[in-house]
Amino acid sequence: MGVSDSFSQRVGERLRERIENSPRWHTPIHAFLVVISEITGGVGPWGALRPLIATILALVPFLFLGQHFNRQHSKAFDWFALQIPLLFCLLWPLIWLWSIFDAYQTSMLSVANTSINAA
Known part of the structure; x- marks a missing residue:
């Protein structure tokens, strides 16, 4: 196992942890609301x-x-x-x-x- 393999494995583990621990409001609906907010200038x-x-x-x-x-x-x-x-x-x-x-x-x-x- 090389250095790059262990690095990508650590990155994968961190990513899984972040996804599991992320708040539930990070959904496609939230992404849609953020896009609408950006389109309308935040108003x-x-x-x-x-x-x-x-x-x-x-x-x-x-x-x-x-x-x-x-x-x-x-x-x-x-x-x-x-x-x-x-x-x-x-x-x-x-x-x-x-x-x-x-x-x-x-x-x-x-x-x-x-x-x-x-x-």
């Missing part, structure tokens, strides 16, 4: 989808649903009241486009703050 599936949902809701004109989704109800009501005098002016599309951007930006910051506070 989870909801944190990854939240800005997209806020943007889609903000695309609905006149209602400013993206701001309501981000729990900024006063901002949504203010913009709703502001759009009434601007309804037939050229500024209304600008405030609508800005609300879409603001809903996305606020949701991204909310996800970032949540992940920072959770860490």
